[in-house]
Each structure stands twice: as structure tokens, then as C-alpha cells.
Amino acid sequence: xxxxxxxxxxxxxxxxxxxxxxxxxxxxxxxxxxxxxxxxxxxxxxxxxxxxxxxxxxxxxxxxxxxxxxxxxxxxxxxxxxxxxxxxxxxxxxxxxxxxxxxxxxxxxxxxxxxxxxxxxxxxxxxxxxxxxxxxxxxxxxxxxxxxxxxxxxxxxxxxxxxxxxxxxxxxxxxxxxxxxxxxxxxxxxxxxxxxxxxxxxxxxxxxxxxxxxxxxxxxxxxxxxxxxxxxxxxxxxxxxxxxxxxxxxxxxxxxxxxxxxxxxxxxxxxxxxxxxxxxxxxx
Amino acid sequence: xxxxxxxxxxxxxxxxxxxxxxxxxxxxxxxxxxxxxxxxxxxxxxxxxxxxxxxxxxxxxxxxxxxxxxxxxxxxxxxxxxxxxxxxxxxxxxxxxxxxxxxxxxxxxxxxxxxxxxxxxxxxxxxxxxxxxxxxxxxxxxxxxxxxxxxxxxxxxxxxxxxxxxxxxxxxxxxxxxxxxxxxxxxxxxxxxxxxxxxxxxxxxxxxxxxxxxxxxxxxxxxxxxxxxxxxxxxxxxxxxxxxxxxxxxxxxxxx
Numbered sequence: 001x002x003x004x005x006x007x008x009x010x011x012x013x014x015x016x017x018x019x020x021x022x023x024x025x026x027x028x029x030x031x032x033x034x035x036x037x038x039x040x041x042x043x044x045x046x047x048x049x050x051x052x053x054x055x056x057x058x059x060x061x062x063x064x065x066x067x068x069x070x071x072x073x074x075x076x077x078x079x080x081x082x083x084x085x086x087x088x089x090x091x092x093x094x095x096x097x098x099x100x101x102x103x104x105x106x107x108x109x110x111x112x113x114x115x116x117x118x119x120x121x122x123x124x125x126x127x128x129x130x131x132x133x134x135x136x137x138x139x140x141x142x143x144x145x146x147x148x149x150x151x152x153x154x155x156x157x158x159x160x161x162x163x164x165x166x167x168x169x170x171x172x173x174x175x176x177x178x179x180x181x182x183x184x185x186x187x188x189x190x191x192x193x194x195x196x197x198x199x200x201x202x203x204x205x206x207x208x209x210x211x212x213x214x215x216x217x218x219x220x221x222x223x224x225x226x227x228x229x230x231x232x233x234x235x236x237x238x239x240x241x242x243x244x245x246x247x248x249x250x251x252x253x254x255x256x257x258x259x260x261x262x263x264x265x266x267x268x269x270x271x272x273x274x275x276x277x278x279x280x281x282x283x284x
Numbered sequence: 285x286x287x288x289x290x291x292x293x294x295x296x297x298x299x300x301x302x303x304x305x306x307x308x309x310x311x312x313x314x315x316x317x318x319x320x321x322x323x324x325x326x327x328x329x330x331x332x333x334x335x336x337x338x339x340x341x342x343x344x345x346x347x348x349x350x351x352x353x354x355x356x357x358x359x360x361x362x363x364x365x366x367x368x369x370x371x372x373x374x375x376x377x378x379x380x381x382x383x384x385x386x387x388x389x390x391x392x393x394x395x396x397x398x399x400x401x402x403x404x405x406x407x408x409x410x411x412x413x414x415x416x417x418x419x420x421x422x423x424x425x426x427x428x429x430x431x432x433x434x435x436x437x438x439x440x441x442x443x444x445x446x447x448x449x450x451x452x453x454x455x456x457x458x459x460x461x462x463x464x465x466x467x468x469x470x471x472x473x474x475x476x477x478x479x480x481x482x483x484x485x486x487x488x489x490x491x492x493x494x495x496x497x498x499x500x501x502x503x504x505x506x507x508x509x510x511x512x513x514x515x516x517x518x519x520x521x522x523x524x525x526x527x528x529x530x531x532x533x534x535x536x537x538x539x540x
Contacts, residue, residue: 009361010362014375017416017420020416024397028389104295111519113499113500114518121512128305158302221388239388244484
């Protein structure tokens with residue numbers, strides 16, 4: 001096919017992405033350097049650096065820090081749950097692996113508001129868990145489970161564990177089983193083989209899953225609103241407020257820019273790490 | 285090994301139990317999560333009598349249909365073009381970005397952009413926004429199929445005198461059809477479930493409220509048995525669509 005032909009095929013799609021993704025994202029970066037208008041909107045006559053400095057105010061930095069802690073915790077728990085599950089799937093008979101993996105990822109494709117709502121049903125004071133606790137006599141009063149930070153972490157873990165399983169499974173599948181066999185032949189125990197051979201060689205998969213969970217968690221505003229009851233702020237809520245209630249778009253844009261910068265840094269670090277891991281692998 | 289399998293079963297329990305509880309409760313006559321009042325379709329009846337929910341479901345259907353139609357055409361053409369041109373790192377980045385960009389970032393960027401160019405918000409602006417990420421997913425699914433496509437078939441067709449258009453409709457499309465359909469189903473599922481971007485680009489009013497927006501509004505008020513019924517329906521539809529997409533895609537789950 002002629003070059004102009006392939007260009008014509010790509011043109012509508014690339015234009016759509018350029019005009020409706022690249023341009024709007026660039027616009028967000030431009031917004032940062034202007035003052036908000038009196039009735040919301042932007043005052044294009046008043047360029048300023050104030051939004052940039054305001055983002056680094058300790059108040060907002062602490063919200064970033066809190067969000068990072070919640071996202072980090074969710075990531076660790078999701079890895080802890082997901083790794084053994086992915087390992088079990090990878091060790092299952094080959095004929096069953098696809099079905100097992102499919103079963104693990106299926107919930108990921110359903111509406112996440114509904115999956116979050118399911119936890120509200122389970123966790124609320126008159127919910128199933130509290131009723132069970134009281135019925136079995138373990139507690140006399142209902143526990144406060146909903147609208148807490150652990151509830152937010154639980155919701156995030158629940159939402160993103162399927163992806164961790166997927167990422168680690170594909171790393172385990174690429175792993176050459178002869179490495180582990182060699183290790184066992186040379187006298188290492190099963191646990192030592194896992195710790196010194198399997199785990200380091202699947203590290204890129206772990207990193208990919210971890211970055212994904214962290215990035216999706218830190219910018220999430222639905223979980224803190226629904227399972228946290230809006231009682232504490234995460235970056236996602238803060239950005240949401242600037243755009244939909246405070247109507248301070250330039251400051252919201254500045255917060256988003258910091259969030260994106262943080263994510264780019266993480267994705268970049270992960271890309272470098274996985275390239276390096278591949279390089280090491282090639283040398284050995 | 286036995287401990288590992290036990291762990292896997294526990295993980296499946298963790299993933300499916302909340303969903304299962306919701307589904308069971310949707311048939312509970314008492315409407316309470318704690319007392320079984322007998323099997324009933326009462327809440328499904330209430331749901332279908334609620335004009336706000338029906339309206340929102342209709343809006344979601346309209347948005348998902350348009351977004352799917354546009355993104356399937358643009359995404360498939362894009363895939364055909366990309367697979368036949370020289371690799372380009374920046375183009376790959378552009379095609380990958382919509383899949384990883386956080387929803388909230390795309391949402392505020394589009395809201396700012398639409399407001400700046402004084403574009404009226406409504407269902408159509410949600411469609412435009414949804415095409416951005418759907419396009420990338422359709423393109424990825426179709427490209428995966430094109431990797432194993434034998435381009436000499438096209439040359440043979442052209443040599444035998446068929447036009448480029450005839451070759452596309454009689455050779456290429458039938459061969460990549462299942463992947464295109466799988467991409468379309470994936471786009472439809474993503475679009476009908478999408479909440480954050482729709483929430484920001486919908487503008488005000490019930491006339492542009494989609495089903496996830498309606499669900500969000502209801503959940504914030506607390507637990508009502510109607511949501512259980514709706515959740516069961518929505519999940520049923522999603523599961524069927526994903527199963528169909530997986531079948532079409534030769535057993536490969538979209539995204540794997």
C-alpha cells in the first residue's frame with residue numbers, strides 16, 4: 001500500500017487523539033500559570049506563579065503524602081494477596097490455566113461503583129459482617145468498619161488485585177522452569193529456590209502490577225468518597241473539589257500536574273528497571 | 285502446593301463473595317441485608333418503575349452505542365495503518381497513553397477544553413470523550429490480530445484486479461472481523477461502565493445522566509435494595525459481553 005494510503009487510514013484516529021487528548025492535556029499545563037476568574041473560569045490577563053507555589057504548601061503536601069501512604073498500603077496488600085494466587089494459577093495444569101486466569105480477571109471488568117457498593121452492604125453498622133459478629137456473640141456492639149481508612153484500602157485492594165494477578169502470572173509464565181530445576185538439583189530447598197530464583201526473575205511483573213495499583217489508587221476519588229465517607233481527603237478528591245465545587249481550575253490543574261509528574265516518574269523508573277532486568281537476563 | 289491452592293480458592297472467595305451477596309440480596313423480599321424474607325422479584329419491579337433509572341440506562345445505551353460505533357471504525361482503520369507503516373516510538377506512546385492516563389486527568393482536561401472552546405456539554409460530549417480511550421483499546425485488539433495477518437493475500441487480490449476497497453471488504457475485513465467485533469464489545473463494556481469522565485463531561489441535568497452517574501448518586505444516599513437489583517442486572521450484562529468478546533478473540537481475554 002502506498003504511504004499516503006496508510007496515512008489516510010491513521011489520520012482520523014490520530015487527529016481524534018491529538019485534538020481531544022493531547023491538546024486538552026497541554027491546556028491543563030497552560031492553565032496552571034493563570035489566575036482563576038472571579039466567577040470561576042480563567043483570567044487570561046493575569047499570569048501568575050502562585051498556583052505552583054501553593055501546591056507545595058505543607059497542607060497540600062500532607063494530602064499528597066496521606067494519599068501515597070494509602071496507595072502504598074493498598075499496593076503491598078494487593079501484591080501479598082496476588083502473588084501466591086498468580087503462582088498457584090501458573091502451577092496449575094496447563095489446560096486449566098486460561099479458565100482460572102479468566103475467573104480471576106472477570107470481576108475487574110464489571111462496574112467498579114457496584115463492586116464498591118457491595119462492600120458498603122457488607123461493612124455498614126447494620127451490614128452482614130456486623131450482624132454475623134453480633135449473632136455469633138463475638139461482639140455486643142457493631143464495629144465501625146465503614147467510613148474508615150482501612151475500608152478505603154480494602155476497596156482499592158479489592159478493585160485492583162485482579163490486575164496484580166494478571167501481571168505476575170504473565171511474568172511467571174515467561175520464566176524458564178529449568179532455572180528452578182537447576183537450583184533444586186544443586187541442593188537448594190523449595191523456599192530458597194523461590195526466594196533466590198523465582199522472585200528476582202519475576203520482579204518486573206511485580207513492579208508492573210505495583211505501579212499500576214499505586215497509580216490508580218493515588219488519584220482515586222470514588223473510594224475515599226464512598227468507603228471513606230468523604231471524611232478525609234485524597235489527591236483525587238482535592239482535584240475534584242477544585243474543578244466541581246471550589247471552581248479554582250488553575251489550582252486544580254497545578255495539583256493534577258504534580259500527580260501526573262509523580263506517575264511519570266514511577267512509570268519511567270519501572271520501564272528502566274524492566275529494561276535493566278531484561279539486559280541482565282540476556283547476559284546470563 | 286495444597287496451601288497455594290487453598291490460598292487461590294480464598295482469593296476467589298474474596299473476589300466473588302461480595303458480588304454473590306449482592307446478587308442474593310437482590311431477590312430478598314424483606315430488602316434487608318440481614319433478614320431473609322423470601323424469594324421475590326419485587327425490587328426488579330421497583331427498579332423498572334423508576335423513570336430516573338430507566339432514563340439513565342437509556343442514556344448509557346445511547347452513549348455506549350455511539351462511542352462504540354465511532355471508535356470501532358476509527359480504531360480499526362488506525363490499526364490497519366499502523367501495522368503497515370514504519371514503527372514510530374512517539375506514535376506508540378500516543379496510542380498507549382489513553383489506556384494508562386488516569387480517568388480524572390482526562391476528565392478535567394476535557395472539561396477545561398470543552399469549556400474554553402464554549403462547546404455545549406451533554407450526551408454528545410460524553411461520546412466524544414469516551415471515543416478517546418475506546419479508540420486505543422479497539423486499535424490494540426485489532427493490531428494483535430493483524431500481527432499474524434498474511435499481507436500477501438492483499439497483493440494477490442490486487443494482482444487479480446480487485447480495487448483496494450473491494451480487497452478490504454472481501455479479504456481483510458472477513459479475516460479480521462472477529463477481532464474488530466471483540467474490540468467493539470470491549471469498547472461497549474468500557475463505555476457503559478465508565479463513570480468519572482462521563483461525570484465531568486456530562487454537564488448539568490438529568491437529561492445527560494448516565495447509569496453509573498445515577499448509581500453513584502444513589503449509593504451516596506446509602507443502601508437501598510433497588511441498587512442490589514440494578515447491580516445484578518448490570519453485572520449480568522457485563523459478564524455476558526466479556527464472555528462473548530473472549531470467545532471472539534480466540535480465548536484471549538481483552539487486555540491479556
